[in-house]
Amino acid sequence: MKTWLHSWRAAIRIARRDAWRSKGRSALVLAMIALPILGVSALDLTYRSSELSPAERVERSIGAADARFKDATVGGVPIFQDPAGEGSTPVKDYKDEPWPSGSIDVTKAIPAGSTVLTDRTGSAKLTTTHGLLMTEVRELKASDPIARGIMTLLEGRHPEKDDEVMATSHFLESSGLSVGSTLSARNFDRPYRIVGSYELPDSLDADQVNALPGAFLAPYGKAVEKAGVPAPQDSVSYLVRRPGGFTWNTVKEINTKGVTVVSRAVLLDPPAKSEVPLFQKEGFGGYESSQAASAADLASLATVVGLAMLEICLLAGPAFAVGARRSRRQLGLVGANGGARSHIRAIVLSGGLVIGLAAAVTGIVLALILTLVLQPVLEDTMGQRFGAFDIRPLELLGIALLAVLTGLLAAIVPAFTASRQTVLASLTGRRGVRRSSRVLPVIGLVALLIGGAVALFGSMVSEQVALVAAGSALAELGVVAMTPTLVGLFGRTGRWLPLSPRLALRDAVRNRGRTAPAVAAVLAAVAGTVAVTTYMAGREAQNRAGYEATLPYGVAAAFVQEEGGRDVPAVREAVQRDFSVDVRADVERVSVGKPGCPPWGGDPGCGRYEVVVPPANECPLNVTAPGGGNPAAQYTPEQRRKMLTDDWRCKESASGGMWVSDGGLLVGDAKLLQVLGVDDPATVKALADGKIVAFNRALVDRNGAVGIKQITDIAAADKASELGRPAPGKVSSVPAYLVPGDKKSYGVQALMTRATAKAAGLSTVPMGVYASTDRLPDGEQRQKLDSDLAKLGSNVELHLEEGFVNEYGIILLSLAIFAGLVTIGAAGIATGLAQADAEADLKTLAAVGAPPRVRRTLSGFQCGVVAAMGVILGSAAGLLPAIGLRLTEQREELRYYEQSVAEGWTADLTPPDVPIVIPWETLAGLLVAVPLGAALLAALVTRSRGALARRAAT
Structure with a gap:
């Protein structure tokens, strides 16, 4: 026990000295480990400080x-x-x-x-x-x-x-x-x-x-x-x-x-x-959260932490490998003086331990300082003050242990590799003949096949999305395990390459212990990005196909429902002033009660109105069944399907669009028809003749009129509604004209002029404006309109039809940039280590007369080769989970659709479309721009000339 303790004590002292002598490499690894520790520690401190105690919550709620x-x-x-x-x-x-x-x-x-x-x-x-x-x-x-x-x-x-x-x-x-x-x-x-x-x-x-x-x-x-x-x-x-x-x-x-x-x-x-x-009581739960939800949250957290640790280990591993190789003479002396392989492993592992401890201390101390300094900013961002500054020592200790564990894991492979070197090879600096492991690729291939099968089963048979995620993760780990072998396969393409890229590729293949982890790190980052972008691209295509415009393209609508439309004139002027308006249509709404009443009624002296649907025009599926409950449940699935397909009363209205008012009734003139794209002369004439223009056939009774009921007793109307009876009120019958065809009216069900409303005994108040534009407003025009509307202090409902807007576009771009930065960083790390490791080869090239630019060119191609291999493998690995998730969604939506059709809840005979879209633009950017950018960046930061040195004596 004493000997073991002394050997580790000596190993830690040696590792600490080596870390201090190689400050650049040590700082690089320390930063990679400390940055996530800094983020997690700051998040823990922020969360715990913002989590109020019961006493603090009570004080802020009810004071003393x-x-x-x-x-x-x-x-x-x-x-x-x-x-x-x-x-x-x-x-x-x-x-x-x-x-x-x-x-x-x-x-x-x-x-x-x-x-x-x-x-x-x-x-x-x-x-x-x-x-x-x-x-x-x-x-x-x-x-x-x-x-x-x-x-x-x-x-x-x-x-x-x-x-x-x-x-x-x-x-x-x-x-x-x-x-x-x-x-x-x-x-x-x-x-x-x-x-x-x-x-x-x-x-x-x-x-x-x-x-x-x-x-x-x-x-x-x-x-x-x-x-x-x-x-x-x-x-x-x-x-x-x-x-x-x-x-x-x-x-x-x-x-x-x-x-x-x-x-x-x-x-x-x-x-x-x-x-x-x-x-x-039935329907009310307790305070406890679902155990399944808690388990899922813990599983998600463990997965994120595990992937982060894997990424850090893959990036830091080559640094420890190069450090061990640079110290091979020192390690050989340890063996020559009686040191066992365990002592050499202990020395290299101590390097990970020392760096991990330093990263833990650095990250946690910086997190404490930054959280204290940025506390006002964090509080303003969250919108609430912290309670006491809460430091949980056990949680911070756990985070510190995570940093130490990451450092040790990153040093494991280099430690075992260094311990296998013979004493003679270590003292002479010869690398000898090294063969890649034949077991690891087999394990990786098995993991790839099993993971792919699990993901395929989850997407095609089971309904568990977790199976798709687990299978995809296992398959990706299998590809990581196969990376050294795949790097060797890439090396066979070198025969067709010029000198500099051929040398770079040969160097990457010969030094797979350094290249494979860097390629795997790039692979992991790119695979995640490709998976997310592929999934989002499919969702974007699905949303685009299912998008329904709320207004004609380029049309703006602004409504004010409060204070009797007092601010409507100012809103109309603001829209006219700030937008490039082509046609402006002012609209009003029907008002029941004293002036200034809101459309929903409820205030003293205020009522509301209803557009009456004649009983003969009501869809049987919407008529309340005796005893209440779902009206459609009294019919068989066959009856429901027949009504939805054959009964015009039950077919979905073609108007669609946004909500404009109760019953879709507006008061306006022919300009609104022009804005909505209705160019039927008969419709314009009917509106001018004092008729109400109806876009919905169900609103017109057998006498060719539309009934509008004014309800003054809101309490009696609500009580009647609860009992399934018609609300009491005065009905005004207005002659109607049904617009022919299936014209889209964007939510407007009926339209009449102010004169028609007045003749029917209906009061109107200003409501808003529709405006068609000759070009879409730019950002400056929208900001100016928002500013003008904010000055009014009213709740203005503003709509502008821009067509389908891809809400995932900025996310896809951000992910591509993130993957590019990680890829360039990983490739840059591998290139820097390769330069340090291959310094002797570069000096040999200079000695035999190679031009100075060869050094810079070789460095660029080394970085580009690593980035290219990682991007290619990551792109292939990232497609599997995205396709699996989309297939799972397709099965779920198809099952729901088939169930709805079987039960007669839908008449749509078109199955749901869940497309799988490959984001070729993102892939092209990753496959071309990232390796090229990494190569150019590495070439720019590399010196053309290196210091010459005498050949070491052997």
């Missing part, structure tokens, strides 16, 4: 209060809630009855003797230096001790008067205002002075303004209603403090009054799942 009370809006019926107070449901099941709704007075559920602080939240369009900004307004006395921890004061002070507010730092930055500025709201001219700046620790990017209770929302709501616009809805909760707090039993007792409670005591000490009635 013992609980937050809030109305569950179920009319006060008893409820079940989860311990966090995030989910609730009535105790009683309302399957065949209307769901309870309505508000209650929450203060009646607060126990006597409690201290209560009101927390009310609403929204308003506030004036800024740029225009208007929709902002959350919170009425909470932030200076109260109960609210401590919810907001963090950054500058100034808390509001003390009703005309004072404070604002989040993000709002001040977005609005251009500052502490001391004055702001007001639209339709509300009362000025408020900003006296302070604060932040919400859990939401740093929130635009929020804080006022005293009752100082803003109530008077603002009255002013808005006076202007004829419905007041925005607000929500209120109550921060409660009382001696003894609120236990889980107390929370359940308060739940019987229809109130949810977020309790400090419950959050800090949650009850068992069996004690939560909500989790016992």
